[in-house]
Amino acid sequence: xxxxxxxxxxxxxxxxxxxxxxxxxxxxxxxxxxxxxxxxxxxxxxxxxxxxxxxxxxxxxxxxxxxxxxxxxxxxxxx
Numbered sequence: 001x002x003x004x005x006x007x008x009x010x011x012x013x014x015x016x017x018x019x020x021x022x023x024x025x026x027x028x029x030x031x032x033x034x035x036x037x038x039x040x041x042x043x044x045x046x047x048x049x050x051x052x053x054x055x056x057x058x059x060x061x062x063x064x065x066x067x068x069x070x071x072x073x074x075x076x077x078x079x
Contacts (some may be wrong), residue, residue: 001041001065002038002039003019003023003036003037003040003041003043004016004020005019006046006075007022007049008043009067009075010076011069011072012076019037020037022029023035023036023037027047027049028049028050029047030048030053042063043061043062044059044060045060046060056078057078057079058076059079060075061075061076062074062075063075
């Protein structure tokens with residue numbers, strides 16, 4: 001699954017366009033490397049997302065095309 005879509009489906013970022021902009025601005029890293037929005041995300045990848053002064057590190061636990069609001073937090077584990 002594309003990184004921007006994963007960020008949106010898992011609800012780490014609310015909109016896919018915002019997720020793509022964050023990737024383009026270099027605020028998202030996968031396994032320590034700055035990633036583009038088109039990067040494929042796999043189970044076990046570690047994502048680092050910079051939200052202003054705060055950085056969130058999560059590990060990808062599952063990848064699914066759609067998730068409900070209640071199921072979305074189960075797609076990742078905070079580190």
